[in-house]
Amino acid sequence: xxxxxxxxxxxxxxxxxxxxxxxxxxxxxxxxxxxxxxxxxxxxxxxxxxxxxxxxxxxxxxxxxxxxxxxxxxxxxxxxxxxxxxxxxxxxxxxxxxxxxxxxxxxxxxxxxxxxxxxxxxxxxxxxxxxxxxxxxxxxxxxxxxxxxxxxxxxxxxxxxxxxxxxxxxxxxxxxxxxxxxxxxxxxxxxxxxxxxxxxxxxxxxxxxxxxxxxxxxxxxxxxxxxxxxxxxxxxxxxxxxxxxxxxxxxxxxxxxxxxxxxxxxxxxxxxxxxxxxxxxxxxxxxxxxxxxxxxxxxxxxxxxxxxxxxxxxxxxxxxxxxxxxxxxxxxxxxxxxxxxxxxxxxxxxxxxxxxxxxxxxxxxxxxxxxxxxxxxxxxxxxxxxxxxxxxxxxxxxxxxxxxxxxxxxxxxxxxxxxxxxxxxxxx
Amino acid sequence: xxxxxxxxxxxxxxxxxxxxxxxxxxxxxxxxxxxxxxxxxxxxxxxxxxxxxxxxxxxxxxxxxxxxxxxxxxxxxxxxxxxxxxxxxxxxxxxxxxxxxxxxxxxxxxxxxxxxxxxxxxxxxxxxxxxxxxxxxxxxxxxxxxxxxxxxxxxxxxxxxxxxxxxxxxxxxxxxxxxxxxxxxxxxxxxxxxxxxxxxxxxxxxxxxxxxxxxxxxxxxxxxxxxxxxxxxxxxxxxxxxxxxxxxxxxxxxxxxxxxxxxxxxxxxxxxxxxxxxxxxxxxxxxxxxxxxxxxxxxxxxxxxxxxxxxxxxxxxxxxxxxxxxxxxxxxxxxxxxxxxxxxxxxxxxxxxxxxxxxxxxxxxxxxxxxxxxxxxxxxxxxxxxxxxxxxxxxxxxxxxxxxxxxxxxxxxxxxxxxxxxxxxxxx
Numbered sequence: 001x002x003x004x005x006x007x008x009x010x011x012x013x014x015x016x017x018x019x020x021x022x023x024x025x026x027x028x029x030x031x032x033x034x035x036x037x038x039x040x041x042x043x044x045x046x047x048x049x050x051x052x053x054x055x056x057x058x059x060x061x062x063x064x065x066x067x068x069x070x071x072x073x074x075x076x077x078x079x080x081x082x083x084x085x086x087x088x089x090x091x092x093x094x095x096x097x098x099x100x101x102x103x104x105x106x107x108x109x110x111x112x113x114x115x116x117x118x119x120x121x122x123x124x125x126x127x128x129x130x131x132x133x134x135x136x137x138x139x140x141x142x143x144x145x146x147x148x149x150x151x152x153x154x155x156x157x158x159x160x161x162x163x164x165x166x167x168x169x170x171x172x173x174x175x176x177x178x179x180x181x182x183x184x185x186x187x188x189x190x191x192x193x194x195x196x197x198x199x200x201x202x203x204x205x206x207x208x209x210x211x212x213x214x215x216x217x218x219x220x221x222x223x224x225x226x227x228x229x230x231x232x233x234x235x236x237x238x239x240x241x242x243x244x245x246x247x248x249x250x251x252x253x254x255x256x257x258x259x260x261x262x263x264x265x266x267x268x269x270x271x272x273x274x275x276x277x278x279x280x281x282x283x284x285x286x287x288x289x290x291x292x293x294x295x296x297x298x299x300x301x302x303x304x305x306x307x308x309x310x311x312x313x314x315x316x317x318x319x320x321x322x323x324x325x326x327x328x329x330x331x332x333x334x335x336x337x338x339x340x341x342x343x344x345x346x347x348x349x350x351x352x353x354x355x356x357x358x359x360x361x362x363x364x365x366x367x368x369x370x371x372x373x374x375x376x377x378x379x380x381x382x383x384x385x386x387x388x389x390x391x392x393x394x395x396x397x398x399x400x401x402x403x404x405x406x407x408x409x410x411x412x413x414x415x416x417x418x419x420x421x422x423x424x425x426x427x428x
Numbered sequence: 429x430x431x432x433x434x435x436x437x438x439x440x441x442x443x444x445x446x447x448x449x450x451x452x453x454x455x456x457x458x459x460x461x462x463x464x465x466x467x468x469x470x471x472x473x474x475x476x477x478x479x480x481x482x483x484x485x486x487x488x489x490x491x492x493x494x495x496x497x498x499x500x501x502x503x504x505x506x507x508x509x510x511x512x513x514x515x516x517x518x519x520x521x522x523x524x525x526x527x528x529x530x531x532x533x534x535x536x537x538x539x540x541x542x543x544x545x546x547x548x549x550x551x552x553x554x555x556x557x558x559x560x561x562x563x564x565x566x567x568x569x570x571x572x573x574x575x576x577x578x579x580x581x582x583x584x585x586x587x588x589x590x591x592x593x594x595x596x597x598x599x600x601x602x603x604x605x606x607x608x609x610x611x612x613x614x615x616x617x618x619x620x621x622x623x624x625x626x627x628x629x630x631x632x633x634x635x636x637x638x639x640x641x642x643x644x645x646x647x648x649x650x651x652x653x654x655x656x657x658x659x660x661x662x663x664x665x666x667x668x669x670x671x672x673x674x675x676x677x678x679x680x681x682x683x684x685x686x687x688x689x690x691x692x693x694x695x696x697x698x699x700x701x702x703x704x705x706x707x708x709x710x711x712x713x714x715x716x717x718x719x720x721x722x723x724x725x726x727x728x729x730x731x732x733x734x735x736x737x738x739x740x741x742x743x744x745x746x747x748x749x750x751x752x753x754x755x756x757x758x759x760x761x762x763x764x765x766x767x768x769x770x771x772x773x774x775x776x777x778x779x780x781x782x783x784x785x786x787x788x789x790x791x792x793x794x795x796x797x798x799x800x801x802x803x804x805x806x807x808x809x810x811x812x813x814x815x816x817x818x819x820x821x822x823x824x825x826x827x828x829x830x831x832x833x834x835x836x837x838x839x840x841x842x843x844x845x846x847x848x849x850x851x852x853x854x855x856x
Contacts, residue, residue, distance in 0.1 A: 025578065028643075141565050144740060145569075147460060148739030149453075149740075273704070276701070281721075291732065292726070293726060294564060295724075295725040298719060298722035299719065304719065305718065307718060312574065312577075316572065319757060323753045325751045
């Protein structure tokens with residue numbers, strides 16, 4: 001049988017994993033797809049670099065165009081990262097009728113619809129399971145497993161670095177800075193951790209999940225983003241005392257046809273399944289109108305988990321190739337996008353306030369909430385040994401974002417409130 | 429566009445859910461598959477029964493053959509249950525070139541390979557996502573999501589009734605009999621609960637998961653089965669004290685090419701993700717060589733979750749129909765089956781013994797373990813206020829099932845052991 005020929009763009013950690021699986025599981029692969037699968041050519045940054053894997057030097061090139069333009073190659077696996085240059089490679093590969101498997105969340109979050117449209121035009125497959133939550137087959141699940149249902153809510157722990165940091169802070173009472181430093185030493189966080197800790201990485205992944213879940217074209221700019229760099233030990237202690245865990249959650253929800261999507265540190269009821277997801281693990285919680293609560297848990301990154309998803313996509317492309325049906329099952333968002341306004345976005349809020357320690361303060365504060373129609377679930381005066389201020393913890397009932405913004409705005413002009421120390425969304 | 433016509437066998441809870449989704453989501457369905465999907469004919473037990481759903485009486489028949497033999501019908505959705513008669517319907521439907529979507533775990537566990545072989549011969553699809561773990565798309569995940577990986581272990585809470593009972597016993601300290609009675613009143617357990625509580629239902633589902641995960645033809649008789657009817661409050665208290673939850677777990681594992689598969693009440697480390705799966709929820713934990721730990725969680729039964737899976741399968745069949753590729757992606761087990769012998773099956777064990785309360789007893793007991801090469805992780809003498817016996821709790825290190833059987837056999841002839849009260853597998 002004629003082997004299927006694959007070109008690989010990038011030979012970092014994940015690319016190495018792809019070669020390991022394709023070569024190590026050749027018999028299983030052949031059984032499933034009906035012919036051998038061969039890594040034909042690999043574009044690398046430097047030809048001389050020492051590698052963790054043996055590969056014939058004749059297969060290596062430092063020019064990605066050599067791979068894209070090789071007429072022998074049927075499928076491009078893109079694991080080099082980057083956006084603009086990479087997009088050019090992918091679009092030309094599609095123009096040449098090659099199918100694409102990519103792990104590139106940045107590319108798919110920014111240019112997914114353009115790439116999928118081009119693939120449709122050329123009857124090519126574009127699969128990107130590995131771009132979200134590494135080894136967890138969540139994209140397949142949203143496209144096929146829940147094809148019959150109406151997804152109403154997706155909550156994701158989709159960034160391992162921040163979950164590692166928050167878990168450590170929670171379990172060990174450590175500070176953000178200390179844990180970040182440790183995570184950097186362990187290789188769980190980048191030297192410049194901004195994209196992870198400020199929530200941008202998670203926002204890209206939520207863009208992809210929201211688009212698939214709601215079948216509407218969610219763009220990165222639609223995602224409200226807040227990171228974890230201002231989370232304190234104290235916040236986590238307060239969360240625990242109230243029965244919550246603090247997690248960086250991507251939340252995409254919808255009512256009727258209106259959707260909202262955000263990434264923010266969120267207090268999740270500790271009995272909620274996603275609250276127990278610790279360390280570098282990822283999980284995606286999906287609530288479907290018919291199916292109810294579901295959750296998908298696993299490694300969100302790493303050489304082999306990510307490579308598992310890539311090679312699963314590769315197998316799917318090869319099966320389609322054998323059947324002659326590539327590009328015919330693409331999901332193109334078909335619902336017009338309707339984003340919720342701040343009046344329609346509604347959730348519970350946790351607030352930690354430093355206030356003047358004198359009579360009548362609580363009355364003034366609760367009066368402000370009442371003025372903007374925000375009702376309160378609980379108000380606790382917390383002991384504060386360190387200062388002469390009093391500390392007040394408030395959990396609201398569901399309140400619109402618009403009204404909460406008004407409350408917070410009003411607080412700025414209220415002398416008895418010395419500082420709004422923390423505000424978090426509350427879930428579950 | 430010509431509508432796709434579906435025949436439904438059975439109109440109980442799940443069948444009603446299928447009609448609700450197909451009719452309620454018609455626009456979404458048409459968008460996805462490119463034509464309307466119509467429930468054309470429905471076989472029911474009694475034509476006169478009052479129903480929770482409106483359906484034209486002209487579509488109803490009390491003769492399943494009317495549905496099977498209707499040349500207009502493309503796809504049969506089987507939700508009537510039963511084995512022998514149902515198998516005859518399915519096989520004839522396949523003979524007539526109709527595709528099958530079924531929720532019937534009993535049928536698939538017993539005759540899955542015969543049915544899939546017939547489907548292959550006739551180039552028909554047979555999908556059965558709903559047969560295991562209701563709304564959780566675990567079959568898709570094993571077939572497609574992890575197509576690139578080597579699955580080494582599957583652990584499943586795949587029976588909601590028993591998980592509800594054990595959860596209640598654990599959270600409320602209630603007795604098995606009391607909780608079972610309550611579960612029957614709530615409709616979570618059948619009047620005759622044998623198939624659930626004795627583990628047979630779970631065994632059928634594990635047969636299906638094992639076959640797909642290991643790509644070898646696991647049969648129901650290969651599954652060692654033990655139910656929960658002898659689990660006591662006391663066992664659960666002891667489990668908790670040692671940091672475990674007691675769950676009815678299906679466990680399929682493999683080393684190299686040798687597999688073993690069982691269903692039994694198991695003590696799971698409380699930090700393991702599956703230990704937190706409570707109530708009627710189901711979860712399947714999958715460990716893949718490359719992907720590592722994953723878990724899939726959701727509703728294991730119920731009208732709408734199960735119907736979600738059925739209609740997702742229906743959509744997949746219709747898409748294949750449009751592309752002309754039905755029956756070409758079936759998974760046929762291709763690995764020769766090698767079952768582990770009792771020498772090769774190995775795990776930790778928990779034992780609760782009633783022993784004579786006198787000097788030298790512990791020495792005699794530990795001597796027996798030593799004789800059969802079973803080493804011990806912990807031995808605790810537990811207070812026992814009620815009797816004059818002493819109570820000893822032992823947790824072994826990994827030990828072969830063969831050796832543990834010898835130990836237990838030897839115990840029968842040991843006078844100082846008055847009773848082996850409990851023996852459980854320990855995981856995690």
